[in-house]
Amino acid sequence: MTIELREKPLTAKDFKGKVDPDWCPGCGDFALLRATQMSVAELGLSPHQIVCVSGIGCSSNFPGYFNSYGMHTLHGRALAVATGVKMANQTLTVLVTGGDGDGYGIGGNHFTHTARRNVDLTYLVMNNQIYGLTTGQVSPSSSVGMKTKSTPFGNIERPVNPITSAIMNGATYVGRGFSGNIKQLVRLIKGAIEHPGFAVIDVFSPCVTFNRDNTYDFFRQRVAPLEDEGHDPSDWKSACERAMEWDDRIYTGLFYQDQAVQSLHALEPILDGGAPPVSHVPEAITQEQRDRIVRRMM
Amino acid sequence: MSQGFDFSIAIGGAAGQGIATPGNILARMFVRRGLHLNAYNAYQSIIRGGHILLTMRVREQEALSHGDHINLLLCLNQDTMTRHLRHLGPGAYAVYNADNITPGEHQDGVHLCGMPVVELTGDAKNKLAQNTAALGVIAHVLGLDFEVLESALTLQFQRKGEAVVSSNVAVARAGYEYSSANFTPLADPLPQNPDPLAVWTGNDALAMGGAAAGVKFYCAYPMSPSTGVLHWMAKNARELGIMVRQVEDEIGVANMAVGAAHTGARTMCATSGGGFALMTEAIGSAAMMEIPVVFINVMRAGPSTGVPTKTEQGDLWQALGASQGDFERIVVAPQDAHDAFGTIAEVFNLVDRYQCPAIVLSDLLISEGTFSVPPDDIDMSPPIERGKLIRESNGDAGPYNRYVDTADGISPRAVPGVPGHVHVVATDEHDEEGILISDEFTNPIKRRQMVEKRARKLDDYFTRVAAPEVEGDEDAEVTLVGWGSTAGVITEAMEQLQADGVKVNRLAVKWILPFHAEAVTEALSGARKTLIIENNYSGQFHRYLRSETGITADGHIRKYDGEPFMPHHIADGVRAHLAGDVSGGVFVPDQEILV
Numbered sequence: 001m002t003i004e005l006r007e008k009p010l011t012a013k014d015f016k017g018k019v020d021p022d023w024c025p026g027c028g029d030f031a032l033l034r035a036t037q038m039s040v041a042e043l044g045l046s047p048h049q050i051v052c053v054s055g056i057g058c059s060s061n062f063p064g065y066f067n068s069y070g071m072h073t074l075h076g077r078a079l080a081v082a083t084g085v086k087m088a089n090q091t092l093t094v095l096v097t098g099g100d101g102d103g104y105g106i107g108g109n110h111f112t113h114t115a116r117r118n119v120d121l122t123y124l125v126m127n128n129q130i131y132g133l134t135t136g137q138v139s140p141s142s143s144v145g146m147k148t149k150s151t152p153f154g155n156i157e158r159p160v161n162p163i164t165s166a167i168m169n170g171a172t173y174v175g176r177g178f179s180g181n182i183k184q185l186v187r188l189i190k191g192a193i194e195h196p197g198f199a200v201i202d203v204f205s206p207c208v209t210f211n212r213d214n215t216y217d218f219f220r221q222r223v224a225p226l227e228d229e230g231h232d233p234s235d236w237k238s239a240c241e242r243a244m245e246w247d248d249r250i251y252t253g254l255f256y257q258d259q260a261v262q263s264l265h266a267l268e269p270i271l272d273g274g275a276p277p278v279s280h281v282p283e284a285i286t287q288e289q290r291d292r293i294v295r296r297m298m
Numbered sequence: 299m300s301q302g303f304d305f306s307i308a309i310g311g312a313a314g315q316g317i318a319t320p321g322n323i324l325a326r327m328f329v330r331r332g333l334h335l336n337a338y339n340a341y342q343s344i345i346r347g348g349h350i351l352l353t354m355r356v357r358e359q360e361a362l363s364h365g366d367h368i369n370l371l372l373c374l375n376q377d378t379m380t381r382h383l384r385h386l387g388p389g390a391y392a393v394y395n396a397d398n399i400t401p402g403e404h405q406d407g408v409h410l411c412g413m414p415v416v417e418l419t420g421d422a423k424n425k426l427a428q429n430t431a432a433l434g435v436i437a438h439v440l441g442l443d444f445e446v447l448e449s450a451l452t453l454q455f456q457r458k459g460e461a462v463v464s465s466n467v468a469v470a471r472a473g474y475e476y477s478s479a480n481f482t483p484l485a486d487p488l489p490q491n492p493d494p495l496a497v498w499t500g501n502d503a504l505a506m507g508g509a510a511a512g513v514k515f516y517c518a519y520p521m522s523p524s525t526g527v528l529h530w531m532a533k534n535a536r537e538l539g540i541m542v543r544q545v546e547d548e549i550g551v552a553n554m555a556v557g558a559a560h561t562g563a564r565t566m567c568a569t570s571g572g573g574f575a576l577m578t579e580a581i582g583s584a585a586m587m588e589i590p591v592v593f594i595n596v597m598r599a600g601p602s603t604g605v606p607t608k609t610e611q612g613d614l615w616q617a618l619g620a621s622q623g624d625f626e627r628i629v630v631a632p633q634d635a636h637d638a639f640g641t642i643a644e645v646f647n648l649v650d651r652y653q654c655p656a657i658v659l660s661d662l663l664i665s666e667g668t669f670s671v672p673p674d675d676i677d678m679s680p681p682i683e684r685g686k687l688i689r690e691s692n693g694d695a696g697p698y699n700r701y702v703d704t705a706d707g708i709s710p711r712a713v714p715g716v717p718g719h720v721h722v723v724a725t726d727e728h729d730e731e732g733i734l735i736s737d738e739f740t741n742p743i744k745r746r747q748m749v750e751k752r753a754r755k756l757d758d759y760f761t762r763v764a765a766p767e768v769e770g771d772e773d774a775e776v777t778l779v780g781w782g783s784t785a786g787v788i789t790e791a792m793e794q795l796q797a798d799g800v801k802v803n804r805l806a807v808k809w810i811l812p813f814h815a816e817a818v819t820e821a822l823s824g825a826r827k828t829l830i831i832e833n834n835y836s837g838q839f840h841r842y843l844r845s846e847t848g849i850t851a852d853g854h855i856r857k858y859d860g861e862p863f864m865p866h867h868i869a870d871g872v873r874a875h876l877a878g879d880v881s882g883g884v885f886v887p888d889q890e891i892l893v
Binding site: 279 | 329330496497498502509514517528535536538543559561563579580583586676682685715716719721722723726731733734737738
């Protein structure tokens, strides 16, 4: 007779990192951190199974505050690095965390192509519509007219729409959350991690120091959960229409999901049939392989 | 000393005229006879049109360069004849389609071998018929039995079906018979060595070096002249279980490589100078996070877009200074394709040991050249040493500090997925635990500790990597110093000089950084006259040598017109320097063959 020792299930607390966040008190990023910790605990994941990859910016400090394997990489490059991680070891759960400047500005090219490839990543963008770590300049998601240190007379550039961009580029799970609604964030994040493809969640994460326009109050007055609207996430046209609304009503929730498209690693022939990750296969090639190669050279 | 058979065939035409096919057929014929091959393709960045000149040197002994001469010129168009007939000396052959190409002024003793192609083939429409008929002429001139060519043609075309094979054989036979009736073959026919050789390009060799070293993740953005590595990898990926990804740009390539390498997969990427410039920030990130990655830069003529199809050794300082900050890296410049193959496996063991990035500097001359190689030299089972890598749980419950400050500076490297070793790697400065000391917890003591830890990793580097040695005549009146791809052509230039009674030796540097400063200083201490040979304008290696050793060379031979050195370019430069005939200390040879 064997006695099964069951370890105590992990809780959100077990995913607390080695140091406390250095974010400003009241920063929206706290809520996303908390929601992510709750999500992975509820999914029964262990810290060693997760890699959290970030770029640079306030929100990109996330991996240091989250107990899992982490990579705090270069500004804008988190998705490229994360693609390397996931494709080299598809058994890992890979989260990517960062901000709007990191993801939609300097990293915009990787955003497009990661979506197109449908890499199985969960991308959490803490969108505060401002450059915070550099003390308050306009961002690619800042509203027209917004006054910042680099646009003292008001922003004249129209903002990117992360939701329609993600859908149009091929992301297969696209949601929007708000730091003021942790419950919804947990639902979105759990769905994103379980989704076998590129999942993007754009999170309204107010910057309490540098963005006086897009505050908690601004969003509280406007957010409308799609769950209450009877929206069908398989309907991309409806998703895009709702994502284009930005006035007294701004939708949050799951805009779009397509489970039919296979992820990149599922399509990769060398990983067919449950092959082990390339990170863990023996390096050496066989004599037969060598002989075949050399024969073709003769 | 007899050099044995040594013959260069140049095939010229416009892009799209099918130069590659006769080139491949001849190359296979030569290496099957055990003859050595060194081929250089002078081409332009154009898919149709322009001018291409493929020079194939076939030699009984090893061919270290594409040589000095053209012994047989196959003209596929008038342009080739007009440009290059004047380079043919007595006894050389010009083979051409007499229906539409006319030779011009030429030296005495040149064999003009015009083929009446339409008459021979009875086909006025097939524009490729002249190529095949010419192969018949060349086979006859080289003294080969027609059956040798017939079997080579069969091999080349068998995938296209019996009809294609037989029509090509018929055309080639017509050329062969016409040549037998009208042209004089070589007095010494093409010899045969006992053992057949294999053939590869430098890019094949780089890719195969990676495959042998256990590369399991390769990513790239296409860029001449590095794209051949991607092509080899893509073609062989499934058979070898290599993950190959084409990425949106070289920034993505380098960062994706860093991510893949972090999981424990041996990871490589290749590009040329412009792409390498985009990769540089990620190279620094590999150094900071202590992740081993091999970056190949196949140099071409720069700056900026430069001349994409021409060669140069112009990226030395870019490699030395790639990425911001002050950090440890390995830079190595292989000397030829064979050397490139072996170097990759060696470099992987070094980056795994030291957990740092390495930069391999190839160039167009090596990477896009085609060379023979003895098949037994292709050892694809080199030693694979992964260093302090932790890929499986060792039952160690911790605590685990990724950047623990060890005696040798090298910290055990656990990859994601291993229980009990959870940690964060960061491009920000961090402490032994991996906690950032960049923002809130800046700490000069810890910063110094981590800088010194990373630097200390390479302390035993010189015990593992061979220093360059002076080779050639003792008591030489001149010592030739080169780096990377010029090693072979310098050796052939030395042979020419030695034949003239000049006492000469060489120092060919391959491992660039860390630099064997002591060994090089010692090696050059006895040199009577030091000349540095470089494929660039400003003498990048000379400046580096001076910065590392204080040595100032006595003179220079530099070429920066996009074309590689031929042996006589260097020999002429040495003679000019010895005669005191070089103003300003820099001899710049003229490129005679213009493409």
